[in-house]
Amino acid sequence: MNGPVVEFRGVSKRFPGVLALDNVDVEIRPHEVVGLIGENGAGKSTLLKILSGVYQPDSGDLIVRGESRHLATPRHAAAAGIGMVHQEQSLIGTVSVAENILLGAEGSSVRGGVYNWKDLNQRAQRMLSKIDSQIRPTDRTEDLVLAQRQMVELAKALAVEERGDHEPVIVLDEPTSVLDGDDLETLFAEIERLRDIASVVFVSHRLDEVLRVSDRVYVMKDGRVVAERDPKAVDIAELYRLMVGRETAGEFYREDEQLEVDGAPDVIKVEGLGRKGAFKDVDLRVRAGEVVGLAGVEGSGREALSRALFGAEPFDVGQVLLDGARLKLGSPSDAVEAGIGYVPAERRVEGVAMGLSVEDNIVLADPGTISRRGIVIPSRRRQVVAEWIDRLRIKTVSTQTDVANLSGGNQQKVTLAKWLSSPRLRVLILDHPTRGLDVGAKEDVYTFIRKACAQGLAIILIADTIDETIALSHNVVVFRDGEITARFSAAPGRKPTQVQLVEAMV
Amino acid sequence: MSQVQEGARPAAPANPDASSTRPAPRVAWSRRLLTAGPPIALIALIVIFGAANSRFLSGSNARGIADQTAILLVLAIGMTFVILLGGIDLSVEGVMATSSLVVALLAANDRNSNDYGMLAVLAGVAAGALFGLVSGLLHTRLKIPSFMATLGMGAVGIGIATVLFAGRSPRVLDEGVRSWGLDKWWGFSPLTYVAVAVLIIGWLIQRFTRVGRYGYVIGGAEGIARLSGIPIMRYKTLAFIISGSTAGLAGAMAASRLGVGDVLIGGGQMFATITAVVVGGTLLQGGRGGVHKTAIGALIIAVLANGLILVGVEPYVQRSVQGVVIVIAVAATGWSLRTRTRTIK
Numbered sequence: 142m143n144g145p146v147v148e149f150r151g152v153s154k155r156f157p158g159v160l161a162l163d164n165v166d167v168e169i170r171p172h173e174v175v176g177l178i179g180e181n182g183a184g185k186s187t188l189l190k191i192l193s194g195v196y197q198p199d200s201g202d203l204i205v206r207g208e209s210r211h212l213a214t215p216r217h218a219a220a221a222g223i224g225m226v227h228q229e230q231s232l233i234g235t236v237s238v239a240e241n242i243l244l245g246a247e248g249s250s251v252r253g254g255v256y257n258w259k260d261l262n263q264r265a266q267r268m269l270s271k272i273d274s275q276i277r278p279t280d281r282t283e284d285l286v287l288a289q290r291q292m293v294e295l296a297k298a299l300a301v302e303e304r305g306d307h308e309p310v311i312v313l314d315e316p317t318s319v320l321d322g323d324d325l326e327t328l329f330a331e332i333e334r335l336r337d338i339a340s341v342v343f344v345s346h347r348l349d350e351v352l353r354v355s356d357r358v359y360v361m362k363d364g365r366v367v368a369e370r371d372p373k374a375v376d377i378a379e380l381y382r383l384m385v386g387r388e389t390a391g392e393f394y395r396e397d398e399q400l401e402v403d404g405a406p407d408v409i410k411v412e413g414l415g416r417k418g419a420f421k422d423v424d425l426r427v428r429a430g431e432v433v434g435l436a437g438v439e440g441s442g443r444e445a446l447s448r449a450l451f452g453a454e455p456f457d458v459g460q461v462l463l464d465g466a467r468l469k470l471g472s473p474s475d476a477v478e479a480g481i482g483y484v485p486a487e488r489r490v491e492g493v494a495m496g497l498s499v500e501d502n503i504v505l506a507d508p509g510t511i512s513r514r515g516i517v518i519p520s521r522r523r524q525v526v527a528e529w530i531d532r533l534r535i536k537t538v539s540t541q542t543d544v545a546n547l548s549g550g551n552q553q554k555v556t557l558a559k560w561l562s563s564p565r566l567r568v569l570i571l572d573h574p575t576r577g578l579d580v581g582a583k584e585d586v587y588t589f590i591r592k593a594c595a596q597g598l599a600i601i602l603i604a605d606t607i608d609e610t611i612a613l614s615h616n617v618v619v620f621r622d623g624e625i626t627a628r629f630s631a632a633p634g635r636k637p638t639q640v641q642l643v644e645a646m647v
Numbered sequence: 648m649s650q651v652q653e654g655a656r657p658a659a660p661a662n663p664d665a666s667s668t669r670p671a672p673r674v675a676w677s678r679r680l681l682t683a684g685p686p687i688a689l690i691a692l693i694v695i696f697g698a699a700n701s702r703f704l705s706g707s708n709a710r711g712i713a714d715q716t717a718i719l720l721v722l723a724i725g726m727t728f729v730i731l732l733g734g735i736d737l738s739v740e741g742v743m744a745t746s747s748l749v750v751a752l753l754a755a756n757d758r759n760s761n762d763y764g765m766l767a768v769l770a771g772v773a774a775g776a777l778f779g780l781v782s783g784l785l786h787t788r789l790k791i792p793s794f795m796a797t798l799g800m801g802a803v804g805i806g807i808a809t810v811l812f813a814g815r816s817p818r819v820l821d822e823g824v825r826s827w828g829l830d831k832w833w834g835f836s837p838l839t840y841v842a843v844a845v846l847i848i849g850w851l852i853q854r855f856t857r858v859g860r861y862g863y864v865i866g867g868a869e870g871i872a873r874l875s876g877i878p879i880m881r882y883k884t885l886a887f888i889i890s891g892s893t894a895g896l897a898g899a900m901a902a903s904r905l906g907v908g909d910v911l912i913g914g915g916q917m918f919a920t921i922t923a924v925v926v927g928g929t930l931l932q933g934g935r936g937g938v939h940k941t942a943i944g945a946l947i948i949a950v951l952a953n954g955l956i957l958v959g960v961e962p963y964v965q966r967s968v969q970g971v972v973i974v975i976a977v978a979a980t981g982w983s984l985r986t987r988t989r990t991i992k
Binding site (some may be wrong): 240258 | 854855856857858860863864866867868871872874875876877934935
């Protein structure tokens with residue numbers, strides 16, 4: 142067959158408030174490695190989810206081997222020969238490698254509910270041999286190291302070819318985010334090997350890797366494919382420009398409202414903080430009214446650090462000082478007691494309490510402000526809640542509305558109000574505060590950050606994008622593999638460029 | 648908006664080992680404890696009680712322990728399948744009650760003229776399976792938490808048993824049924840052989856069938872199982888049917904041993920059963936454990952009960968000792984799962 146194995150023809154997908162895919166054309170040809178890059182929210186994941194049967198397109202055609210197909214479930218996608226290697230681990234630790242590889246597709250190895258282990262192991266071994274792995278089908282999956290698990294994931298994806306008599310399409314979603322050094326080389330060798338027996342879609346943040354392994358690269362932006370390039374005729378800088386598109390206006394981020402912080406007193410100081418396997422030797426200080434942005438790729442240690450500073454995860458060495466006094470951070474409640482607030486990235490799970498009213502959510506973190514000797518004073522409570530709904534312009538039908546019914550932006554404001562309504566608050570840790578918000582809600586968050594600074598709050602920010610990090614921060618600290626690799630001053634009018642940051646990140 | 652990084656939860660650091668090499672043993676101590684702890688505890692108990700009272704190690708006492716373990720082991724093997732899925736079956740005592748009365752009233756007895764012999768035992772098991780089926784359907788179709796669905800079914804079982812009981816225990820007169828509870832085969836009660844047979848069957852199910860294997864998969868990560876197209880409800884329901892059947896069999900075994908059908912025949916068994924499963928090393932969260940571990944757990948409970956009597960501990964103190972044991976076991980087995988923000992409900 143000479144035509145493409147998979148073809149997206151004019152595919153669009155809309156979610157409430159956002160056009161995730163806008164008339165996308167992509168084709169994957171036989172024995173080809175297709176690179177797919179794009180920013181957060183550019184539509185890559187939506188594209189992959191349509192390919193793997195998790196989502197269905199609103200319009201347009203998905204053509205697999207010349208036939209228009211409707212992939213209603215992940216099982217349909219697997220039957221069509223499309224195998225996914227997910228970004229998150231999708232293996233079960235307590236069963237064997239063979240069971241994982243053929244999970245839900247045991248087929249001839251299970252007759253009448255009874256396992257034929259020999260047959261199952263042989264079939265799994267065939268998959269493992271294809272990628273030249275020494276892992277045994279009988280190994281217990283949880284005994285494998287991460288890189289080996291990745292190989293098992295690969296073998297599992299390859300196993301889709303058993304369901305049909307055609308060569309599979311293997312989708313690698315950020316396969317390199319957990320690998321480094323030799324493991325990375327092994328993976329690249331695997332991709333070369335896959336080229337002979339399958340078509341590959343390779344998604345990664347590391348542009349150099351995409352250039353290295355791909356035969357063709359698609360660049361996505363704002364739900365559209367904006368470019369298709371030959372890796373031999375393009376460099377990282379050009380890819381990056383295509384991906385980012387434009388210089389973002391400083392106005393959007395309220396840069397003119399950013400205040401100088403020189404001479405402000407230190408609020409929180411982190412000295413030599415470390416946790417094995419997550420981050421080490423972290424020194425930080427955040428002054429009153431300052432935003433310190435933590436930059437880095439996934440797993441660079443910045444998220445773990447932010448959670449450690451909130452007491453949600455432990456640290457092994459080092460200390461955290463608040464106003465010069467050493468803090469005990471044994472749990473989130475220690476942090477709250479000390480005046481540290483945390484706006485988590487998982488807003489719907491960790492940020493707001495679904496099922497509780499707007500009012501209940503706002504007063505959740507510091508009941509002390511609305512009560513005396515443990516007894517809530519209703520008038521005080523109403524007053525505090527009304528004040529914050531007004532100040533943050535939270536759009537809600539009433540104070541008693543369930544937060545689950547609010548839009549993402551308004552939920553985020555409720556989370557912010559929860560912390561801000563506490564008079565004790567000194568430090569606010571913002572973990573992806575604008576994730577999943579529309580443009581208007583983002584601007585509200587930016588405005589809020591500027592105002593909070595003006596009131597002398599110290600803010601530690603993990604932003605969604607590099608732009609955001611640079612624009613909102615006074616200082617940017619770049620993490621890589623758990624260590625700080627660079628520090629940039631990003632004071633008003635002296636912003637570093639994105640390229641400078643990216644160089645330190647990868 | 649421009650960006651290059653996508654935030655997400657921090658991934659675990661990459662391991663430098665080349666993937667093509669054999670895996671280095673990387674077994675955490677907490678998991679070793681889960682595997683080696685129960686056998687070590689069992690041996691330690693035997694040594695301690697043996698030292699404290701020489702009668703403990705005698706052949707007749709050992710056989711007594713084995714016979715005492717039989718009913719508990721049967722119950723615990725069925726329970727293991729449910730706990731592996733992260734559920735729990737609290738209907739054990741009610742199911743035993745109904746089953747014992749079904750057996751006593753269908754076999755030759757002093758209440759009616761039925762005389763179905765060993766078929767009565769089968770009916771008891773079938774009654775248990777039916778309870779399991781209903782519990783499983785309530786849990787999976789109506790999305791009732793398993794503890795609540797089975798607690799309700801347990802009460803239903805007690806209720807049905809009370810109606811059948813009608814004020815007086817029916818006595819089993821059937822020679823065949825009674826002989827299983829009273830005879831000795833090579834020094835052991837026939838019921839002990841039944842328990843061993845159930846253990847072997849349970850292990851075979853766990854090792855070689857979909858119900859068994861998918862128990863680990865669903866208990867380990869239900870989301871992954873669902874995305875793999877595994878019919879989760881079916882396998883969950885099957886686990887409850889297995890647990891119901893073993894409870895039904897246990898009720899029949901108790902009726903055969905005591906010679907009566909009784910509402911309170913399973914009194915105290917539910918707690919001992921859950922303790923046996925957990926002490927054996929099956930995680931209450933599911934996904935990890937197995938019937939072979941449960942066998943050790945059941946022996947620990949039986950040895951503890953027997954040993955405490957021999958060293959002169961009051962019987963009513965024993966219940967407290969069991970309570971302490973289960974709390975310690977749950978804390979020890981769940982040690983590796985502790986994180987500060989984990990929610991325990």
